[in-house]
Every structure is written in structure tokens, then in C-alpha cells.
Amino acid sequence: MYSNEDRQLAKKILEFSCELEKGQNVMLQLVGLNGIGLLRALVEHAREMEVNPYVQIEDTEIRRMLVETGDKKFWKGQAENDQLPLMKKMDAFVGVRAALNIYEQADVSKKANKAYADHFVDPVHYKERVNNTNWVVLRYPSEAFAMNAKMPTQRFREFYYKACLLDYTELAEAMEPLQARLEETDMIRLEGEGTDIEFSVKDQTWIPCFGKRNIPDGELFSSPILSSVNGHITYAPSVYQGKPFEYVKLEVRDGVVIDSDSSNNEALEDILDTDAGARQFGEFSFGLNPVIEEPMYDILFDEKIYGSNHLTLGNDYEIAPNGNESNIHWDLVCIGADVYLDGEKIREGREFIVDDLKSLNPENLLSG
Structure with missing residues (x-):
């Protein structure tokens, strides 16, 4: 279902980083399907804490399609009709970045990136999430991630959890x-x-x-x-x-x-x-x-x-x-x-x- 390292990491994130208490709300956002094991560990530990998880799973190629084609009107609608009202109800936010290709958005235009940043990222994340929730963001290990780090996969996983689970x-x-x-x-x-x-x-x-x-x-x-x-x-x-x-x-x-x-x-x-x-x-x-x-x-x-x-x-x-x-x-x-x-x-x-x-x-x- 998930590894013991992911169990330890989920516990550290929810208890130490987010400081969640019984009855509070946490948004668990997974971007990239690679990190599903950690997401499962987060959901299970949240429920053990009697915390309410709100789960979002995004495919990185779909996100790229939306950023490429979105304009001011589109992103204002996404923010105002969906993400911003939900974020305002959150006590905490956990963002797991599990993309296999860090260059997925390399071809997105400057204009498209600006529309996304101005009308979605800024109101939902910079203004609401950053200022009004206990939030934590992290990457998740993969073979592609290990390649960028110029390490064998197993040594990279060991390095990853050692860095993340530091005292x-x-x-x-x-x-x-x-x-x-x-x-x-x-x-x-x-x-x-x-x-x-x-x-x-x-x-x-x-x-x-x-x-x-x-x-x-x-x-x-x-x-x-x-x-x-x-x-x-x-x-x-x-x-x-x-x-x-x-x-x-x-x-x-x-x-x-x-x-x-x-x-x-x-x-x-x-x-x-x-x-x-x-x-x-x-x-x-x-x-x-x-x-x-x-x-x-x-x-x-x-x-x-x-x-x-x-x-x-x-x-x-x-x-x-x-x-x-x-x-x-x-x-x-x-x-x-x-x-x-x-x-x-x-x-x-x-x-x-x-x-x-x-x-x-x-x-x-x-x-x-």
C-alpha cells in the first residue's frame, strides 16, 4: 500500500509541519501520479488523527494543457468558483509534487504563464494559502528525479528520506x-x-x-x-x-x-x-x-x-x-x-x- 518511509513522512508532515488538531481541515494535493503511496499514507494518518482530508489529484500533462490554453477569464473562474472558496475553509495544505518530467511546462508561453500566475496562483496560493493556512510543499522521489540528481535510484531514495526526515x-x-x-x-x-x-x-x-x-x-x-x-x-x-x-x-x-x-x-x-x-x-x-x-x-x-x-x-x-x-x-x-x-x-x-x-x-x- 505504501512504504514505512512514507508512513514516517506523513506523520511528520501532519503532526510536526502542519500541527493539525482533531476536527480541522487539510487539503492534500498530489500533482503527478507517482506519489500515490505518500498520499495514501497522508489520508490514513489524517483519519487516525480525526482530521478531515480534502483530496486533489492532478495529472501533470492535464495541468500543462490547462496552463497552455488558459486565459484571464478561465483562471479567474477556476479560482473564484472552485479553488479559492475551498482553500478558505482549510486549516492546512499539503502539496506533493510528484511529476516525472520537470520540463513538462517548458513550451508554455510567457503570456499563458502570466495569466496562470496572476489570476490563479496569486489569489489561491500566495494570498490565501500562504497567509492563512499551515502549509507544506514537498517533492516525491522517482527514477527521473534520481537521474537529475545524478544518483542511482536506490541511493537517491535513501538520500531523499534522510534529507526529509532530518531532526x-x-x-x-x-x-x-x-x-x-x-x-x-x-x-x-x-x-x-x-x-x-x-x-x-x-x-x-x-x-x-x-x-x-x-x-x-x-x-x-x-x-x-x-x-x-x-x-x-x-x-x-x-x-x-x-x-x-x-x-x-x-x-x-x-x-x-x-x-x-x-x-x-x-x-x-x-x-x-x-x-x-x-x-x-x-x-x-x-x-x-x-x-x-x-x-x-x-x-x-x-x-x-x-x-x-x-x-x-x-x-x-x-x-x-x-x-x-x-x-x-x-x-x-x-x-x-x-x-x-x-x-x-x-x-x-x-x-x-x-x-x-x-x-x-x-x-x-x-x-x-
Whole structure:
């Protein structure tokens, strides 16, 4: 019916991440049929908790067909007549992303993506689900997923569950000294191969992430002061809107991208031209999951790579705002840059080098 690992994962999601209580409502959304085992485990555990599951199963090819053909009127109807009224009744949301082909939407036009984002994703997810439910989103392992990670299937499954079932309570404790430092910081600088960029985070809000919204988890994020970002940055491989990028390089002046280069410049320019906010930055984060070592073309994993940072193009989060508004939110990841807080080097490459932060290094977090 489902594996023991999926049983453990379902329990962690519903009890720890969503913090569900008897009689509450949870939407269980499966996108891609590959994750049916985990969905079964979630439904069974929800009923054991006397929680009310509302189950949605979406085929990824059907979703692609709808996104390709949907316009403003179509998506407003989908949101207002179906998804938004239901989401408003939910106490929690679990989104299992189980697509076998991460490039399924690669050929969807910019216009179609914008209609979907503006009139469905924004009202249903960004405005309602993100702000008014205990939500968690995760991927599900597959042979295709293992291939992107460049691992044999069985080793990838072992890696996947180790990353997802991390002791997040221990990670949360280890994050506290870093959060305390960042809350007193004005300027952050990243310096590494192809990267030399700085920005202010003075008086910004810092949010520790330890299994409450994403699985796997492990990041500490805020947002830069909009006009303060200056320099250049080189990012690791990424996939956005189904389009692959082997690298992305940006040059930034006073918070705005003024020049760029990538392995897919036509697609990059389309993304940067989405709106004014797409050329500015809505988030900055430290990746802190000690199990995740290398990029695997999946941002829910890649943004948590230990020894990484993501300086995100596009929309900010209301919980840690800087005023940037955009229809994109692209978590591009920079791995292994030295990190300076107000001139003090706290991380050399991927290793924290100051005593109060060394507990975040993998050899300490995974020692138990």
C-alpha cells in the first residue's frame, strides 16, 4: 500500500509541519501520479488523527494543457468558483509534487504563464494559502528525479528520506546564533568565483525554516533593502517555469539587474522582462540542510544546500517584506561563496568558521 518511509513522512508532515488538531481541515494535493503511496499514507494518518482530508489529484500533462490554453477569464473562474472558496475553509495544505518530467511546462508561453500566475496562483496560493493556512510543499522521489540528481535510484531514495526526515528540532536550535547575528547586521557581502555582491539587511525580519513549510527544509531567510544590492553574482544550475539553466550570471546596480548572461539567454530575458520587480530581489537566504550537497535541478532541495545562499529575483514574502512586487519568485542559488557580515568573515566557502556557528556545519549536525 505504501512504504514505512512514507508512513514516517506523513506523520511528520501532519503532526510536526502542519500541527493539525482533531476536527480541522487539510487539503492534500498530489500533482503527478507517482506519489500515490505518500498520499495514501497522508489520508490514513489524517483519519487516525480525526482530521478531515480534502483530496486533489492532478495529472501533470492535464495541468500543462490547462496552463497552455488558459486565459484571464478561465483562471479567474477556476479560482473564484472552485479553488479559492475551498482553500478558505482549510486549516492546512499539503502539496506533493510528484511529476516525472520537470520540463513538462517548458513550451508554455510567457503570456499563458502570466495569466496562470496572476489570476490563479496569486489569489489561491500566495494570498490565501500562504497567509492563512499551515502549509507544506514537498517533492516525491522517482527514477527521473534520481537521474537529475545524478544518483542511482536506490541511493537517491535513501538520500531523499534522510534529507526529509532530518531532526528539525536540532537544526532549529543550531540556527539561533546565526539568526541573532543577522538581526544585528547591516551589510552582507558574498565573495567567491564569479561572485562579489553586497547589500543591506538592516532592521529586516529573519525567518528560520525547519520543517514547517517545506520538506526537506533548512534555511534562514529575509529580504535585502531593495536599492542596496550592488555587484555581480553567479548561480548554480536551475529550472524555472520548466526551462533549464546550466548557469545564470547577473550584474546589479542599486538593486536592479542591469546585465545578465546564462546558458539560455532568450528564456532569461523573458523572465527578467515579466515586470519591473522581476529585475529586483525579494529574498535572501542561507541554505542549511546538512544532507543536501549538490544541485539537482529542483529548487525545494537546491535552496537548502548547505554552504549556499539564494538571492531571489522577484516577489518578496509578506512575512519578511522589502516592498518588491512581481509575478515571479525565482530562488537562484549561489554555492560556496565566502560570507561577510559587516566585514567579518563568518563562512569560508561552505564552512562556518566562527565558534558560535560551527554547530551548523554538517559534521556537527549529523554527528548523532
